[in-house]
Amino acid sequence: MIRRFWNVALPVALVVALAFVPQISVDIPKLFNGPIDSPGTLQLLATCLVFAGLALTYDLLFGYTGLLSFGHALYFAVGVYLPAIAMTKWGWGFWESLAITAAFGLALPFVLGAVSLRVTGIAFAMVTLAFAQVGAVLAIKNPHGWTGGEEGFGTDFEKLPAALVGVFNTKHLYWLALGYAAAVFLIVRWAVESSPGRVWQAIRENELRVEVLGLRPHSFKLMAFVLSSFLATAGGAVYLLTSLTGPSPSVTSPNITLTLLIMVVLGGAGTRWGAVIGGVLYKYFENRLGAIGDSPTVHDLPGILRTPLSEPLFLLGTLFILLVFFLPGGVARLSLRGRRAGLRRFEQALASQTTPVGGGIEKAT
Amino acid sequence: MSALPAVQPSRPLLSVVDLHVYLGQSHVLQGVSFDVADGGVTALLGRNGVGKTTTIRAILGLVGRQGRIVYGGDEIQSLATHKIARREIGYVPEDRDVFAGLTVDENLKLAERDAEPRYDLVYELFPELRERGKQRTGTLSGGQQQMLAIARALLNDNRLLLVDEPTKGLAPRLVTEVARVLERVAELATILLVEQNLGVVRKLARDAVVLDQGRVVHAGSAPAFLGQPELVRRLLSVSVA
Amino acid sequence: MSTFVLLTITGFGLAAMYFLIASGLSLIYGLMGVLNFAHGLFLTVGAYSTWWFGTHLTGLGNVTVRYLVSALIGLCVGALFATLVELLLIRPLYRRHIEQVLVTVGLGLAGTALVQAIWGQDSRPFVTPKWMNETTTVLGAHVPNDRWVEIGAAAAVLVGLETFLRRTRYGLIVRAGVENRAMVTALGIDVRRAFTLVFAIGGVAAALAGALSNVYFGSVTPERGTSLLIFAFIVVVIGGLGSITGSALAALLVGVTQQYANYYGATSLHLGSSIGDITVILLLGLILLVRPQGLSGRLA
Numbered sequence: 001m002i003r004r005f006w007n008v009a010l011p012v013a014l015v016v017a018l019a020f021v022p023q024i025s026v027d028i029p030k031l032f033n034g035p036i037d038s039p040g041t042l043q044l045l046a047t048c049l050v051f052a053g054l055a056l057t058y059d060l061l062f063g064y065t066g067l068l069s070f071g072h073a074l075y076f077a078v079g080v081y082l083p084a085i086a087m088t089k090w091g092w093g094f095w096e097s098l099a100i101t102a103a104f105g106l107a108l109p110f111v112l113g114a115v116s117l118r119v120t121g122i123a124f125a126m127v128t129l130a131f132a133q134v135g136a137v138l139a140i141k142n143p144h145g146w147t148g149g150e151e152g153f154g155t156d157f158e159k160l161p162a163a164l165v166g167v168f169n170t171k172h173l174y175w176l177a178l179g180y181a182a183a184v185f186l187i188v189r190w191a192v193e194s195s196p197g198r199v200w201q202a203i204r205e206n207e208l209r210v211e212v213l214g215l216r217p218h219s220f221k222l223m224a225f226v227l228s229s230f231l232a233t234a235g236g237a238v239y240l241l242t243s244l245t246g247p248s249p250s251v252t253s254p255n256i257t258l259t260l261l262i263m264v265v266l267g268g269a270g271t272r273w274g275a276v277i278g279g280v281l282y283k284y285f286e287n288r289l290g291a292i293g294d295s296p297t298v299h300d301l302p303g304i305l306r307t308p309l310s311e312p313l314f315l316l317g318t319l320f321i322l323l324v325f326f327l328p329g330g331v332a333r334l335s336l337r338g339r340r341a342g343l344r345r346f347e348q349a350l351a352s353q354t355t356p357v358g359g360g361i362e363k364a365t
Numbered sequence: 366m367s368a369l370p371a372v373q374p375s376r377p378l379l380s381v382v383d384l385h386v387y388l389g390q391s392h393v394l395q396g397v398s399f400d401v402a403d404g405g406v407t408a409l410l411g412r413n414g415v416g417k418t419t420t421i422r423a424i425l426g427l428v429g430r431q432g433r434i435v436y437g438g439d440e441i442q443s444l445a446t447h448k449i450a451r452r453e454i455g456y457v458p459e460d461r462d463v464f465a466g467l468t469v470d471e472n473l474k475l476a477e478r479d480a481e482p483r484y485d486l487v488y489e490l491f492p493e494l495r496e497r498g499k500q501r502t503g504t505l506s507g508g509q510q511q512m513l514a515i516a517r518a519l520l521n522d523n524r525l526l527l528v529d530e531p532t533k534g535l536a537p538r539l540v541t542e543v544a545r546v547l548e549r550v551a552e553l554a555t556i557l558l559v560e561q562n563l564g565v566v567r568k569l570a571r572d573a574v575v576l577d578q579g580r581v582v583h584a585g586s587a588p589a590f591l592g593q594p595e596l597v598r599r600l601l602s603v604s605v606a
Numbered sequence: 607m608s609t610f611v612l613l614t615i616t617g618f619g620l621a622a623m624y625f626l627i628a629s630g631l632s633l634i635y636g637l638m639g640v641l642n643f644a645h646g647l648f649l650t651v652g653a654y655s656t657w658w659f660g661t662h663l664t665g666l667g668n669v670t671v672r673y674l675v676s677a678l679i680g681l682c683v684g685a686l687f688a689t690l691v692e693l694l695l696i697r698p699l700y701r702r703h704i705e706q707v708l709v710t711v712g713l714g715l716a717g718t719a720l721v722q723a724i725w726g727q728d729s730r731p732f733v734t735p736k737w738m739n740e741t742t743t744v745l746g747a748h749v750p751n752d753r754w755v756e757i758g759a760a761a762a763v764l765v766g767l768e769t770f771l772r773r774t775r776y777g778l779i780v781r782a783g784v785e786n787r788a789m790v791t792a793l794g795i796d797v798r799r800a801f802t803l804v805f806a807i808g809g810v811a812a813a814l815a816g817a818l819s820n821v822y823f824g825s826v827t828p829e830r831g832t833s834l835l836i837f838a839f840i841v842v843v844i845g846g847l848g849s850i851t852g853s854a855l856a857a858l859l860v861g862v863t864q865q866y867a868n869y870y871g872a873t874s875l876h877l878g879s880s881i882g883d884i885t886v887i888l889l890l891g892l893i894l895l896v897r898p899q900g901l902s903g904r905l906a
Contacts, residue, residue: 119898122641126843127894130887133836137883205389254836258643258711265708311723317716321695324708351630427788450794462789464782475778478794517793 015182022171031288039187040172046170046177046242048283053177053184054235055263055279060188061228062261063269064197066204067117067221070125073256075229077108079236081139081147081247087159088246089146094159094261098237105233106226113225117218120207124259129254136252152248155240164241173242180238184231185276191227200224204270262320268330276333282316289315366606374431376438378403378525378555379424384432386416386423393419394430394471395579401525406547406569408587409577412602417559418459421527421531422578425456426556437524451478455518455554459529461510465503469494469513472502476517490546508539515546519553526550529559544568563603575600608746613865616742619753621861622760623822626815627838628845628853629767630808634869636784636848638801639703642903644691644710645812645838646831647717651687653814654721656680657732657826679818681810688809692802700798702867724829729827732820752821759818760857767850769819776803785846840890 022042025035032041054076061067082104086097116127142149157165163172191197199220202210210217240247250256259282267278289312301309308314377400386394387404393416401407409417423430426446434442441449450456453474463472473494488495491512497505502513511531518526531547532540550556551569560566566573570587577600583590591597627649634642659676666672695713699705734806741748771777779800783790790797819834820826837860845856864882871881 115895119894122843122847123805123894123898126839127891128838129836130890134884137887227625258715261610262711262715288763308721313719314723317712317714317719320712321709321716324712325698325704328702328705425792427792445796446788446791447794447796450792456792458789458792462786462792464785464789465776466785467782471778473789475782475795476793 011182011185015178018049018178019175022174035169039167042170042174043242043244044284044287045183046174047126047239047287048280049174049177049181050235050239050242051260051263051283052276052279053238054182054232055260055267055275055282056181056184056188057231057235058257058260059264059269059275060191060231061224063264063271063275064192064204065200065221065224067225068121068125069128069225070254070257071128071130072229072232073252073254073258074112074128074132074135075232076236076239076256077135077139077247077252078105078108078241079233079238080251081236083237084153084155084240084247085146088153088156092159094161097159098292101233102230102235105230109226109229110222113222113229117221117225129257132195132252132254136249136254139247139249139252147249148247150249152246154246160241177238177242180235181276184235187227187231189272195329196220196223262316266320266323266330268332271330271332272332274332281331285319286312286316371476372554375403375462377401378437379557380435381420382433382435384420384423384434386419386428386430386432388419388428389567393579397432397576397579397581399574399581399584401557402572403553404555405576406551406558407572408566408570409559409574409576410566410601412600413561415576417576418529421456421529421557421559424527425454437456453522453524455523455526457514457518457526457528457531459533459559461514463497463502463513463517464596466501468501469505470498472513472517473520476520478521482520483522484520487519490519490549493515508535508542511535511539511543512546514558515543515550519550523554526554526556528556530561531558532560532562532565540565556577561603563591563597563601608748611745612747612749613869614862615747615749615757616753617865618858619756619822619861620865621857622753622756622839623815623819623834624838624861625760625857626763626811626818627834627852628841629763629850630722630804630811631838632842632845632848632850632853633780633784633804634808635842637780637787638696639787640696640706640708640710640772642710642808643707643835644717645808646835647714648688648809648812648831649686649819649834650718650721650831651809652680652684652816653820653826653830654725654816655683656817656820657730660733669733670737673735673821677814680817681813684809684813684816685806686809688812689802689806690745691809692805696805697798697801705768717736718828718831727828729823731823732824732826734821734824738821752818756818756822759814759845759906763852764854765815767807770807776800780804784823790844797900813860815826840886844890844893860889863889880889 022037025037028037082101083097086092139147203217263278263282264275268274379401382398384394384397422428531543573587573590575583656676659679695709738752841856845852864886867885868882
């Protein structure tokens with residue numbers, strides 16, 4: 001009973017507390033560059049929140065259902081590009097653009113998912129990567145001048161509601177991001193604890209057993225895939241609005257999907273708070289580690305130490321390696337037993353038909 | 366077969382002490398303990414799915430396990446699998462696990478460990494393997510693959526052979542052949558034999574260890590055990606002919 | 607006619623590079639069960655070593671000799687790097703496949719970032735021996751000479767790998783291990799040495815691809831390892847994990863298809879030159895849907 005209370009009370013309290021952030025003018029020196037209600041800091045927090053939500057969508061796919069996708073960035077990119085294209089290149093209004101994005105965000109994963117899910121394991125990962133690469137190539141090829149090629153393009157700000165434009169309204173963007181993260185958290189929580197959600201977790205553990213029980217794993221997997229991708233598309237739209245710049249091909253990169261994977265593993269795959277923690281921590285460090293490079297202590301170091309320390313991705317990659325060695329279950333699973341349990345997700349996702357005979361697979365009896 | 370008493374006064378070759386194995390969520394072995402006497406054949410019996418193969422694999426360290434395994438007086442449970450195998454233990458797996466993409470010769474060559482592998486013995490027992498040396502193992506029949514799997518374990522002068530269901534899926538004529546080979550082999554090495562075919566067990570085994578529900582429920586002389594049809598039926602769900 | 611010849615041969619040239627990367631990836635995954643996301647970094651290490659030594663060995667007057675020597679050094683650096691990676695990062699995580707893969711992800715990220723930090727994000731021009739930029743005429747087609755070098759190198763590696771696999775004891779261990787790693791250990795063989803060896807081989811082949819890609823593209827850049835890695839993954843999956851001949855066939859299929867599609871896409875069909883990349887990707891999707899284990903892979 002107490003547990004149920006905390007399960008509900010804690011997230012609610014957190015959201016409420018976070019909602020008040022733009023009203024508080026407080027300086028947290030080492031952590032942020034300015035007071036936490038300054039546009040710069042709110043911008044950073046908004047990005048952290050958007051990626052917390054995105055990490056959750058990836059966790060739904062990978063951590064709960066055991067589907068290792070290398071192409072999740074595609075759906076995120078659709079959410080970033082499509083509203084911008086509709087408003088700027090086709091001259092549509094704001095709400096119509098969102099509507100078409102929502103429709104496409106449901107239809108595309110349904111079609112691509114139905115195709116990709118015909119295979120499993122590594123093959124599935126590769127097919128998802130392949131589809132995402134098609135998207136990446138299209139973004140750069142700039143068909144009909146819609147996607148703006150390598151540079152991307154700027155969104156037509158006239159089309160956006162006034163409340164979302166302008167530096168003074170950064171707090172609105174922050175609340176939008178907070179709303180998104182909270183909504184994704186709620187939806188994922190609800191979905192995972194529903195009956196289809198239990199089937200997803202069963203599929204992750206042992207797909208064969210699910211089939212034997214008379215259920216068709218394919219439809220359940222497709223359900224998880226569509227939901228996860230749709231929420232990612234929504235995240236893309238929120239990102240477009242909060243990032244102030246227009247879309248660019250960087251959002252289609254496989255690095256984005258890998259980043260989400262890292263966030264999920266860092267935080268703890270398949271746990272309540274894991275993805276959120278991972279998303280926030282990663283984005284925060286990615287932003288702030290650049291500042292370490294500019295700090296006086298590092299500046300005075302000899303070149304051979306200064307160069308790597310000034311490169312955020314190097315620090316993140318190294319941190320990640322250390323994490324894998326010492327904290328494989330992710331931050332959310334600091335207990336000893338939880339550690340090994342967390343990584344079984346990945347093992348199950350990889351170990352399907354394309355695994356060599358006998359290698360590492362335990363047989364009973 | 367032999368009228369030797371089940372309990373030998375000398376030290377057992379292999380002792381398994383309080384073995385626990387978890388496969389996924391299931392606690393497959395819940396404290397298995399038994400001895401394998403030096404010389405002769407000890408049969409490991411039990412119903413389907415009770416954990417016989419898991420026990421064999423646990424001895425070799427192919428599955429994670431807790432417990433003690435004492436072999437030739439040394440504790441080997443913390444050694445890596447290849448080190449355990451190098452202590453003169455041969456393994457004939459349940460699914461044979463011969464390498465389909467390699468030729469028969471290559472399968473044997475891979476298994477060589479000693480300075481002088483016993484090819485004469487192997488070809489004497491299995492002349493077909495010499496003829497089919499260059500043939501891809503994947504194209505051999507089930508029976509031939511079984512012969513290769515056994516030959517592989519005989520190539521080296523092993524003290525202990527772990528043999529898991531060697532007659533599974535074989536035609537009766539081949540079952541007899543395998544039993545004949547194992548009888549010959551039992552003169553050269555100690556065998557821990559997992560076998561469902563009680564006829565083969567009756568012919569070969571001196572001792573019997575019976576598993577049920579993850580534990581040892583009976584250990585003693587094999588002929589004595591097989592001479593109690595009620596007990597056999599209760600523990601193995603099989604009628605003794 | 608000359609167009610076909612040119613497209614086919616240059617397609618082979620591209621296939622050669624894919625094969626060099628894919629062969630190592632395929633062996634590593636087939637034997638160890640590790641998806642090596644740091645493989646692109648091996649290529650980058652080879653590419654940058656070759657370039658760096660090339661610019662610093664000014665004592666060697668002849669450009670071709672300088673290239674050969676610096677490429678050779680690049681191969682050694684690649685082998686050493688890959689070996690260290692295996693011993694320090696992969697071996698300690700023995701039997702923990704997930705963690706091994708994740709470590710390669712982190713390494714790929716950190717390593718590429720480090721290279722970018724040291725030498726910058728932009729591509730640097732690469733000084734190529736003059737004769738490689740000239741062309742040889744075959745059946746009316748003017749084939750750039752560097753393609754012959756790439757094809758020759760890949761063919762040599764293919765022969766070398768097959769010889770290693772079929773005629774040496776470690777090759778035997780690798781072939782058996784790809785089928786059934788557990789059984790190999792049950793035979794008393796320490797597979798971990800084979801693991802290190804396979805990583806080193808992968809490192810050398812990728813480094814060679816790196817040295818060659820400097821010539822093929824005429825420049826050295828930190829991003830190339832990652833972008834070629836994606837195509838290498840596609841080749842490995844199409845060809846069947848763990849199969850060298852499969853990788854070779856798949857590399858040919860992918861390389862030639864890409865060349866033809868890019869050319870006809872740009873000229874006749876007005877679809878732009880990146881249609882080749884898209885075609886290859888769709889090819890992967892198609893093959894996987896029909897035959898999930900790839901051209902010569904085996905299902906468990």
